[in-house]
């Protein structure tokens with residue numbers, strides 16, 4: 001095997017961050033777009049937990065957590081130094097909050113009808129408390145989450161904020177998150193993000 005293989009799902013935020021790191025690192029991967037309802041056996045054979053992304057490296061090593069894929073890629077080539085502050089406690093804590101508390105409330109906000117115990121507004125507020133209020137304060141002070149340059153936490157987190165913004169785009173467009181909006185839009189309009197979101201060309 002000469003190329004790494006990435007099992008991916010276009011709209012998955014974990015897969016997005018992995019694809020962005022692989023892309024900026026210039027790693028040539030064969031990307032396999034899977035269906036979450038019909039996962040390929042070859043993927044389940046190497047990673048039985050059945051989540052994407054999964055990277056199979058040329059030497060056979062399997063990396064099946066998106067953050068590990070990001071680090072694996074950036075350790076080989078990190079042209080914008082995304083890893084520079086990645087081990088700082090505050091940076092790790094931000095990603096941790098994103099992947100745990102924020103993700104928890106985000107899922108409830110996205111699918112509020114499935115969680116009738118509370119209102120959608122309650123879930124939205126909880127998501128804000130879990131992470132977004134902190135991001136807004138930081139981004140009002142600096143362009144990115146680790147300072148004036150993009151870093152690992154920006155890329156690890158923004159695909160989830162993208163989902164949050166899309167639940168009620170009208171509301172988000174005027175919500176009290178001006179710095180967050182500027183930051184999110186910057187990433188959404190970036191060539192890097194657009195390149196990893198390009199739809200696979202269908203043969204024929």
Ligand SMILES: N[C@@H](CCC(=O)N[C@@H](CS)C(=O)NCC(=O)O)C(=O)O
Pocket residue numbers: 009011012013014015036050051052053064065066067
């Ligand atoms: N901790 C994993 C989470 C990945 C994950 O949950 N991916 C979702 C898609 S966004 C998935 O594959 N879910 C399995 C399913 O829906 O069957 C990572 O960071 O890679």
